[in-house]
Amino acid sequence: MRLLERFRGKKPSQSEKNKKGNTNYAYSVTRVRAMKSKLLPKESYPRLLNMGIDEITRFIQESEYKNDVDELAMKYSGGDLAEHALNRNLALTYDKLERITTGELNYLTTAYLKRYEIWNVKTLLRGKLYNAPIEDILEFLIASGQFTYTFLSELAAKPTYQEIIDALRRTEYYSLLQTFDGTNLAYIENELDKMYYASLFEAIGIPKSKDRKLFARFIRLEVDVKNLSNLFRLKKAGVEQSDEIMPLMIEGGLELRPEKLAHFPYGEFVNELQKTHYWDAISSVIDSDMTSLTSLESRLTRYYLESATTFAHASPISIIPVMDYIIHKHNEVTNLRIIFRGKESGLSDNLIKDQLVVI
Amino acid sequence: MAQDVKPTRSELIELKKKIKLSESGHKLLKMKRDGLILEFFKILNEARNVRSELDAAYLNAAEKINLASAVNGMVTVRSTAFTAKESPEIQLSGHNIMGVVVPKINSTGVRKSLTERGYGIIGTNSYIDETADAYEALVEKIITAAELETTMKRLLDEIEKTKRRVNALEFKVIPELIATMKYIRFTLEEMERETTSRLKKVKARMK
Secondary structure (H helix, E strand, O other): OHHHHHHOOOOOOHHHHOOHHHOOHHHHHHHHHHHHHOOOOOOHHHHHHOOOHHHHHHHHHOOOOHHHHHHHOOOOOHHHHHHHHHHHHHHHHHHHHHHHOOHHHHHHHHHHOHHHHHHHHHHHHHHHHOOOOHHHHHHHOOOOOOOOHHHHHHHHOOOOHHHHHHHOOOOOOHHHHOOOOOOOHHHHHHHHHHHHHHHHHHHHOOOOOHHHHHHHHHHHHHHHHHHHHHHHHHHHOOOOOHHHHHHHOOOOOOOOOHHHHOOOOHHHHHHHHOOOOOHHHHHHHOOOOOOOOHHHHHHHHHHHHHHHHHHHHHOOOOHHHHHHHHHHHHHHHHHHHHHHHHHHOOOOHHHHHHHOOOO | OHHHOOOOHHHHHHHHHHHHHHHHHHHHHHHHHHHHHHHHHHHHHHHHHHHHHHHHHHHHHHHHHHHHHHHHOHHHHHHHHOOOOOOOEEEEEEEEEOOEEEEEEEEEOOOOOHHHOOOOOOOOOHHHHHHHHHHHHHHHHHHHHHHHHHHHHHHHHHHHHHHHHHHHHHHHHHHHHHHHHHHHHHHHHHHHHHHHHHHHHHHHHHO
16 A cells, blocks of 8 residues: 555655654664665775776675676676666665655655656656657666656656656646646756755755754755756856746755855856855865866765765764765765776776765 | 871861860869869868867767766766757758869757756756767867868869879870871871872873
8 A cells, every 4th residue: 555655656644744753763773874884985995996897896796786786787797787786776775765764754765765756757758758768768767766666667668758747647746747848858857856855845844853953954955055056057158147047946055045146147156155155165176267067066065975974973863864874875876886987988097086075 | 096087187177176175174174183182282281170179079078978977877868868859950052162062061059058958957967068068069070070071072082083184185185186186297298298299290291
């Protein structure tokens, strides 16, 4: 029954939301901490950088990813095998998190992991709109959140995007997806992302307890980091009109006020940023022409990860350690992928090293 | 060849006209060949620069897509690539360089702004933007290189054709016409001498 509800994207009821008494924080957080202790230590990365692709694959095979590599070894090889194994492991990890958490913790974790549902909906629409083969679409889907692999396979097999939208009629995405006319994909994607954060804030509600406040703060920080990065991208692309920028900003940020920053030209925009807490994290990579924003994004990711760890220390028995683990796990997968894909495609070690975010 | 012609005065006049025409044609074709070679070298330098820019653009685009795949995952990059909804449009027209029609390629919709690319801004990052930028620059370079290299190819074909014509005129047609003219002139002179001696003999008999 629960599975059926998850298929249909049914929201937990208000009473379910407030089941704090049913949440065994100590148990869940302890398990999450145990899982976090299995993440690769930062000393592993310099060693991995000195390895060849075969050695890296072997390293992955002998680590926490062993089962995933073994499972997929028949289907893929080389870099594709490693990448799919990492993705599979990530999906299973998130699934495990949903299983080991209960009550409010489970509710918030599930709400946080809805980003993968959004990802799946976007990928299905992209694939169908441009007639990608079903196998290709399936390869891109990550069975996590409320959509199981079977359900996603059924969606991918639908011949048109309209039928996919119809099949999602019981989900919260349906009203937005109804406005999709085949030409406004960028708008739909942006709105889905905004909808994710709106529903996350709705799930958090008006934070009263210390840990909920911290969680809200953590999500608002994430919103700031995303908005800041996107503001830089838009400024670099020469978009300076508030009415063009504001629809691309997520509401609910912590410190950043996009509505104030949107209309500034690049120089003044940077001057305004100096007044924020983010300036210390990014000041060393800001220059007047900003030909590339990748270093800036790495800095912001690092800042975000460090903040998550700080938040987790401030509230050790709460949702925050779970979030901290989720983003550190995601970062580990990203770092491993950067190393083996970078090595595979012949990128220089220095370039690979620059992209890694090691905390 | 020379022996196939009738050694007549009218043939000689006709041949002289042909030789004159061939010589002026030869001169014009030589001028055309030299002109085409000049044009070719002018384009060659440009094409060489564009080709090295194209190589650099390709390496840059390959690096960017590798970087984007490494950071975001192949899944994200390929899935985002599905959103590229509008293909660039190419208009082909021609223009004339010394009688050779070479292509002029105009393209629209290659460069797109961040908000026109079809993917959502919020869910992507600058690695994707930079990859799209690099590939747009690469497509532009490919179009320029295609135009220049096709022009070069057509010019080379025309130079080769003109060179063959010039050589044919210089070493085959004109020498043969001159030889025929010499043959006719010699034959006519011979016939004249024969007629003179015949007339002398007839005159002697009549005495």
